[in-house]
Amino acid sequence: xxxxxxxxxxxxxxxxxxxxxxxxxxxxxxxxxxxxxxxxxxxxxxxxxxxxxxxxxxxxxxxxxxxxxxxxxxxxxxxxxxxxxxxxxxxxxxxxxxxxxxxxxxxxxxxxxxxxxxxxxxxxxxxxxxxxxxxxxxxxxxxxxxxxxxxxxxxxxxxxxxxxxxxxxxxxxxxxxxxxxxxxxxxxxxxxxxxxx
Amino acid sequence: xxxxxxxxxxxxxxxxxxxxxxxxxxxxxxxxxxxxxxxxxxxxxxxxxxxxxxxxxxxxxxxxxxxxxxxxxxxxxxxxxxxxxxxx
Numbered sequence: 001x002x003x004x005x006x007x008x009x010x011x012x013x014x015x016x017x018x019x020x021x022x023x024x025x026x027x028x029x030x031x032x033x034x035x036x037x038x039x040x041x042x043x044x045x046x047x048x049x050x051x052x053x054x055x056x057x058x059x060x061x062x063x064x065x066x067x068x069x070x071x072x073x074x075x076x077x078x079x080x081x082x083x084x085x086x087x088x089x090x091x092x093x094x095x096x097x098x099x100x101x102x103x104x105x106x107x108x109x110x111x112x113x114x115x116x117x118x119x120x121x122x123x124x125x126x127x128x129x130x131x132x133x134x135x136x137x138x139x140x141x142x143x144x145x146x147x148x149x150x151x152x153x154x155x156x157x158x159x160x161x162x163x164x165x166x167x168x169x170x171x172x173x174x175x176x177x178x179x180x181x182x183x184x185x186x187x188x189x190x191x192x193x194x195x196x197x
Numbered sequence: 198x199x200x201x202x203x204x205x206x207x208x209x210x211x212x213x214x215x216x217x218x219x220x221x222x223x224x225x226x227x228x229x230x231x232x233x234x235x236x237x238x239x240x241x242x243x244x245x246x247x248x249x250x251x252x253x254x255x256x257x258x259x260x261x262x263x264x265x266x267x268x269x270x271x272x273x274x275x276x277x278x279x280x281x282x283x284x285x
Contacts, residue, residue, distance in 0.1 A: 009269075010266060011265060011266060012266055014266070081271065086268050164268045
């Protein structure tokens with residue numbers, strides 16, 4: 001069970017991982033559309049009031065392509081035998097925890113709670129602590145906690161996939177991986193913000 | 198069958214063969230013979246090499262049969278190659 005959840009790359013063949021990864025991307029993108037979520041960065045998720053069907057699909061395409069290119073270049077530099085399909089599978093599969101997050105916005109729960117909080121936070125001079133709605137605060141705190149766990153799960157999956165694909169060893173690899181992920185996030189953010197779609 | 202020790206339990210250095218005997222006529226040969234390179238590897242690595250040869254050198258076939266992914270298999274082989282390469 002631990003292998004399936006955190007390191008499926010050790011056991012499953014590339015074709016199985018690729019099919020699961022592509023299917024998850026389509027289902028995740030459609031779920032995001034259904035629950036008004038945008039993946040506007042490699043490690044980002046935001047809820048919005050308006051959304052078009054193609055937007056989460058393009059978001060995910062940009063996220064996957066950016067992280068794949070950065071990680072693949074790093075892996076090739078470290079181990080010439082690294083195969084593109086293994087890095088692609090790592091990127092595709094690692095995003096599955098993120099695809100579960102839009103489900104938390106059923107009936108616009110998160111968007112509603114955020115709006116309530118923003119109304120109070122908007123008046124920065126006279127914040128009335130007693131006026132903060134407890135329900136909204138609990139919903140946002142829970143969402144923050146679950147999002148954090150999804151982020152950790154995503155990083156574990158991506159790192160394990162990268163490690164197996166490139167046979168990376170040692171602490172230096174963790175640093176290289178972290179830098180590559182940050183670079184992927186910067187590239188993704190720059191592309192998503194600069195192209196209106 | 199008892200396992201052939203390849204490293205000295207005291208100082209962790211490689212062991213040499215110092216005695217060989219014929220089970221048929223009890224001839225005893227004494228000397229100092231280094232173990233072949235492959236025998237200096239841990240048992241797990243030796244088993245991997247045996248399986249690799251038995252699968253005609255196909256890591257893909259091995260991966261499918263052992264239900265382990267191809268890159269995991271290739272990494273194992275790369276690690277063994279690294280162990281077998283002479284240290285500079």
